Amino acid sequence: MRFPHLSALDKASIAVAMLSLMEGVPADTGESFLRWLRRTGQTQRAIDRFWSPVLVSALNEELSDVSVPYGAMVFRDAFLKSAQAGRMGIPSVALSQLYAGAADYIRERGGEVLLRAVVENVGVANERAWVSLAGEVQRFDYVISAVPFLSLSKILPPDMHWDALYENIAHLRTSPITGIHFWFDRELTELEHAVLLDRTIQWMFQKSKILDDRRLLQDAGSYLELVVSSSKSLVEKSRQEVLDLALSELAEFFPEVKNARVLKATVIKELHATFAPEPGSDRFRPKPAGPWKRLFLSGDWTATGWPATMEGAVRAGYGAAEALAAAHGQARHFLVADLPPQDLMRLFS
Numbered sequence: 258m259r260f261p262h263l264s265a266l267d268k269a270s271i272a273v274a275m276l277s278l279m280e281g282v283p284a285d286t287g288e289s290f291l292r293w294l295r296r297t298g299q300t301q302r303a304i305d306r307f308w309s310p311v312l313v314s315a316l317n318e319e320l321s322d323v324s325v326p327y328g329a330m331v332f333r334d335a336f337l338k339s340a341q342a343g344r345m346g347i348p349s350v351a352l353s354q355l356y357a358g359a360a361d362y363i364r365e366r367g368g369e370v371l372l373r374a375v376v377e378n379v380g381v382a383n384e385r386a387w388v389s390l391a392g393e394v395q396r397f398d399y400v401i402s403a404v405p406f407l408s409l410s411k412i413l414p415p416d417m418h419w420d421a422l423y424e425n426i427a428h429l430r431t432s433p434i435t436g437i438h439f440w441f442d443r444e445l446t447e448l449e450h451a452v453l454l455d456r457t458i459q460w461m462f463q464k465s466k467i468l469d470d471r472r473l474l475q476d477a478g479s480y481l482e483l484v485v486s487s488s489k490s491l492v493e494k495s496r497q498e499v500l501d502l503a504l505s506e507l508a509e510f511f512p513e514v515k516n517a518r519v520l521k522a523t524v525i526k527e528l529h530a531t532f533a534p535e536p537g538s539d540r541f542r543p544k545p546a547g548p549w550k551r552l553f554l555s556g557d558w559t560a561t562g563w564p565a566t567m568e569g570a571v572r573a574g575y576g577a578a579e580a581l582a583a584a585h586g587q588a589r590h591f592l593v594a595d596l597p598p599q600d601l602m603r604l605f606s
Contacts, residue, residue, distance in 0.1 A: 274298075340599065
């Protein structure tokens with residue numbers, strides 16, 4: 258209600274939609290979330306400045322290509338169900354350092370972690386799973402494949418009966434994310450992060466204020482990362498075109514950009530960053546236990562019940578662990594329960 262960039266009419270329309278979402282997540286009837294918003298009387302400004310910034314960032318897809326259940330889930334679970342669920346975490350270390358803890362955990366328990374190891378094929382034969390690493394076949398009790406679905410067909414050998422799986426994942430589509438990094442000779446703003454409305458650039462993170470590792474600043478006055486989710490409009494643009502666009506839009510919000518000197522800049526395009534949560538896409542997402550014994554699937558694109566978020570990826574890992582344990586005759590439950598509903602939402606859950 259305190260958001261200054263929406264009118265009273267915009268906020269009233271949002272409230273109507275939120276009341277509808279309190280009753281539960283609508284079923285997937287093939288309708289897009291954008292059409293659902295318009296059907297519930299959302300103003301264009303409410304769509305552009307409230308629904309779209311949240312959902313495009315969370316789901317990495319335009320509202321016209323987002324299924325109603327996933328659009329509703331984001332708002333119901335993050336805004337309505339529990340105040341704690343809406344908290345956003347930003348890592349204060351580089352992601353490589355953040356993920357290194359998982360490798361340490363595995364090694365401490367007798368496991369081995371191989372980095373930059375080229376997996377050529379995986380398969381199952383004679384009641385054993387196998388992996389071909391740089392031409393050398395290694396055998397294991399079980400294998401969990403956590404590669405993106407576009408890579409899966411490249412590592413499954415043709416003699417395995419995976420036609421049904423391939424037919425399903427052929428219906429899944431990907432969506433890109435672009436990250437734009439700038440090192441400036443001075444500080445542009447005191448903000449650690451910001452949402453940039455009505456522009457191509459969606460998020461600004463001032464990593465020189467967020468990260469603990471000062472080495473990443475590289476002797477610059479400030480280091481900014483700009484994020485564009487569902488960045489289809491940038492895919493065909495050159496590096497310089499993307500940088501020019503980003504600087505132009507950034508200067509609209511932070512005028513000091515016009516006086517600053519760019520010391521270094523990088524554009525990182527992830528063309529197949531996530532799967533697109535389109536209407537009807539859920540029926541094509543496979544479960545962790547596929548048609549082969551000892552080989553399991555994981556990844557945010559599998560049937561987690563969640564979209565392609567970090568939380569969805571974690572749920573996929575739990576699901577694969579549960580499927581493997583069951584196959585080993587030791588059925589266990591690993592999936593962590595969702596946050597419980599609070600206050601009024603306890604009546605609707």
